[in-house]
Amino acid sequence: MNLLLLDTEDFTGSDQAVLTGRRAKHLFEVHKAQAGDQLRVGLIDGCMGQAIVTHASETRATLEAIALTEQPPAPLPVSLLLSLPRPKMLRRILQTASAMGVKHITLINGARVEKSFWQTPFLQPQAIREQLVLGLEQAKDTRLPTVEFAKRFKPFVEDELAGRVTGCQNYVAHPYQATPCPTGVTRAKHCHLAVGPEGGYVEFEVKKLQEIGFQAISLGPRILRVETALPVLLSKLF
Structure with a gap:
């Protein structure tokens, strides 16, 4: 996972999101994410940017300070x-x-x-x-x-x-x-x-x-x- 993708329903606030399931498990087991880590994130069909991990476990991860300011790469025509x-x-x-x-x-x-x-x-x-x-x-x-x-x-x-x-x-x-x-x-x-x-x-x-x-x-x-x-x-x- 080189980019953590978020859905609109993941957001609990304008710049906060909670993840469960595969993505939370991947962050915890593969990325070894800890509170304070900065991650590359993106919104499906939206922009990309950064987020800060405030909590990470095998079943749940919380992200804050989500800032989506970058456009995704151009698609193939x-x-x-x-x-x-x-x-x-x-x-x-x-x-x-x-x-x-x-x-x-x-x-x-x-x-x-x-x-x-x-x-x-x-x-x-x-x-x-x-x-x-x-x-x-x-x-x-x-x-x-x-x-x-x-x-x-x-x-x-x-x-x-x-x-x-x-x-x-x-x-x-x-x-x-x-x-x-x-x-x-x-x-x-x-x-x-x-x-x-x-x-x-x-x-x-x-x-x-x-x-x-x-x-x-x-x-x-x-x-x-x-x-x-x-x-x-x-x-x-x-």
Whole structure:
């Protein structure tokens, strides 16, 4: 935890907050926080700053003199379109995307997405939020990404996505018959990045994305896991 994130409901006064649960335990056991320690804090979807610990235990921590005056880092100008991965991988990918500055994620169904993946409890709003917050804490950011679901690939691409991507730079990661991933794309235009499952998109899905303006790009002949490919793609593009 490189940044202690606060919710509005944590505040007991204009510059005071009380923490319980995971955050209090982390402060006590990992940070070894004691009364008088100064911490880096941030308000979810707000500013960052400093706070003073006045009490710390395994179950409860009290902060005072909270001063939030700094803006969080700029987000990446990218919307991530992600074929729903395996549940255990999903948690890591959400953390990574959040830490790297992605602010809009669409989890999409597809031919190679197993139906059982949509039944995982990791898709519950609180479970998703937990992983996004962990990513923000790691990267010292406060802006919480939004996550939406698209359980029908073709209608989503034709009826919704086609209207969003006009005038944007749009890429679909595809290891076959694709140009090398560009580097340092301009931030003047918003970017949409579609990343398929480990087996890749099927040809029908790639064609549908290309029809609305997506360019197929590749990281080379090696087939990478999604959790590896995503940070590499974002790093090369931005």
